[in-house]
Amino acid sequence: MKKDLILHPFFIAAGSFVAAAAAVSCDNGDIDDIYRGDPSGEYVSDVDWTEAADLSTETYIKYFFENAGGRDTFGGSIWWEKPNTPQTGEPSSADGSGGWSQGHALDIVTDYYLRHSDDPELQAQIYNDIMIPFLPAFDEWNRTCGYGGDNFWNNFYDDMEWMALACLRVYELTGDTDYYDALMKMWNHIKEAKNNYMGVGGMAWKTDAPASRMSCSNGPGCLLAMKLYQLTVREAKEGWEAQAEYYLNFAKEVYSWMTSYLCDTSTGQVYDNLGINSDGTIGTPDQVALSYNQGTFMASALALYNATGEDEYLRNAVSFASYQVNRKMDSDYPVFSGEGNSGDNLLFRGIFVRYFLDMLKQPTNDVYTESTKSKFIAALRSCTDVMWSLAHPEGWYVWEYSWSSAPDFGNRNDNPDRLTIELNAEVPGATAIEIRARYEDWVQGRESESENWTGPEFNPEN
Numbered sequence: 001m002k003k004d005l006i007l008h009p010f011f012i013a014a015g016s017f018v019a020a021a022a023a024v025s026c027d028n029g030d031i032d033d034i035y036r037g038d039p040s041g042e043y044v045s046d047v048d049w050t051e052a053a054d055l056s057t058e059t060y061i062k063y064f065f066e067n068a069g070g071r072d073t074f075g076g077s078i079w080w081e082k083p084n085t086p087q088t089g090e091p092s093s094a095d096g097s098g099g100w101s102q103g104h105a106l107d108i109v110t111d112y113y114l115r116h117s118d119d120p121e122l123q124a125q126i127y128n129d130i131m132i133p134f135l136p137a138f139d140e141w142n143r144t145c146g147y148g149g150d151n152f153w154n155n156f157y158d159d160m161e162w163m164a165l166a167c168l169r170v171y172e173l174t175g176d177t178d179y180y181d182a183l184m185k186m187w188n189h190i191k192e193a194k195n196n197y198m199g200v201g202g203m204a205w206k207t208d209a210p211a212s213r214m215s216c217s218n219g220p221g222c223l224l225a226m227k228l229y230q231l232t233v234r235e236a237k238e239g240w241e242a243q244a245e246y247y248l249n250f251a252k253e254v255y256s257w258m259t260s261y262l263c264d265t266s267t268g269q270v271y272d273n274l275g276i277n278s279d280g281t282i283g284t285p286d287q288v289a290l291s292y293n294q295g296t297f298m299a300s301a302l303a304l305y306n307a308t309g310e311d312e313y314l315r316n317a318v319s320f321a322s323y324q325v326n327r328k329m330d331s332d333y334p335v336f337s338g339e340g341n342s343g344d345n346l347l348f349r350g351i352f353v354r355y356f357l358d359m360l361k362q363p364t365n366d367v368y369t370e371s372t373k374s375k376f377i378a379a380l381r382s383c384t385d386v387m388w389s390l391a392h393p394e395g396w397y398v399w400e401y402s403w404s405s406a407p408d409f410g411n412r413n414d415n416p417d418r419l420t421i422e423l424n425a426e427v428p429g430a431t432a433i434e435i436r437a438r439y440e441d442w443v444q445g446r447e448s449e450s451e452n453w454t455g456p457e458f459n460p461e462n
Helices: 009-014 049-066 099-115 120-144 157-174 177-193 215-235 240-261 291-308 311-327 343-361 370-390 423-443
Strands: 077-081 092-094 418-422
Touching: 049 099, 049 423, 099 120, 099 157, 099 343, 099 423, 120 157, 120 177, 157 177, 157 215, 177 215, 215 240, 215 291, 240 291, 291 311, 291 343, 311 343, 311 370, 343 370, 343 423, 370 423, 418 423
Parallel strands: none
Antiparallel strands: 077 092, 077 418
16 A cells, blocks of 8 residues: 655754655555654654564575575575566575675574564574574585685685674674684785785775775774674683783774774774785775775774773764765665665665664764754654665565665566575665664663673773
8 A cells, every 4th residue: 555654853953865755565464654743743653663673684584595596505595486476486496605605695694583682482483493504505606616614714804804893793793603613714814915015004804905904804804803802802702801901902003093094083994995005005095985894884983982082082982874875875765775686785774784784872972963863764764764665675674786676577687577685685685674673672671672782991081
């Protein structure tokens, strides 16, 4: 049925976006307009976001893991061929996908596991049916993919970083030491990316290209070092002081380098990459701003702030997030704009949204003001409101590259008789819905959502 889509008041008041005249609502029957408000002007959503995320993620698990060609990794795509439609039949599926997307694909399952902390039976099912078989299956895929090897080695440092971040989360939630062992094997490779090639510093992108410098290896590399610092401090392992200091210094050094060469902290714009010239001088950066780099620089800065209390880190985190919200939202709908409709670029928005959650959970102060935080909250809510109302086929909870219109037949490969959902497009869409549900859990004070971690000597509440 048709419903008017009423956008979040922040975006209407700001005059930044044009409200949709009419939109198809989700078909749950008891859900009316996504945003309706109340007399005080407070935001009110008629969507049960726990139910919404369950519908989205359970569909995702069914078609991208359980039916992924009999292999315990996430499949590359699903499709319907006419006369079969999402409403009348099951899709076909392709086995396997590129390694870099697998960690992000696992992260959605981890979100689902986290949200259902009050249901140990469901958690056990997710752990036994997905998390346990996934790791050895991915290990085998990586070993035989042509650019990977033993002990989770991969020629692309960023591929290892994404998977290491995903493994760390599973270990933290389940205590599965296989995931910890995999994490540390990857870290032992990743730390070699930090080099002083030609006296420059920073982290390389590929093992066979020591002069390569990409934000996609430096941002998550810095963030991973901070996550390992937090883990080491929390677990207080024997000798943790020295190890924690090593992780923290590693992150600080990488962060200092990447903010010197790979971004403009005055505007919050993160650059994509630069090269090192044959004489050792720094090349001209490619200044294209991509969502995933905005997200990992933001997350790294916020983690360093919460470990040290140094305001400059928080100032930069706000700047990186603000650039995404102010510069990288669609001109017609308040959704984060994509970076293309094919390949790796499809996945970029999901990485930003994942780490944006910590910005929304961060306490405010003179650097991170209430008005800025309110703007960030409005961005997440309006983005997912539009997605839930417009961006999935009626009755079918799958996502493609447009976050303001549902995928339809002919959406890929110029085939008018096929509707295709790519994993790299499905993952950011499903991620955004999970993150919205987790944010609303945070607002409601559910125990599954903890406060942002702060260092042993710094507590912003003091």
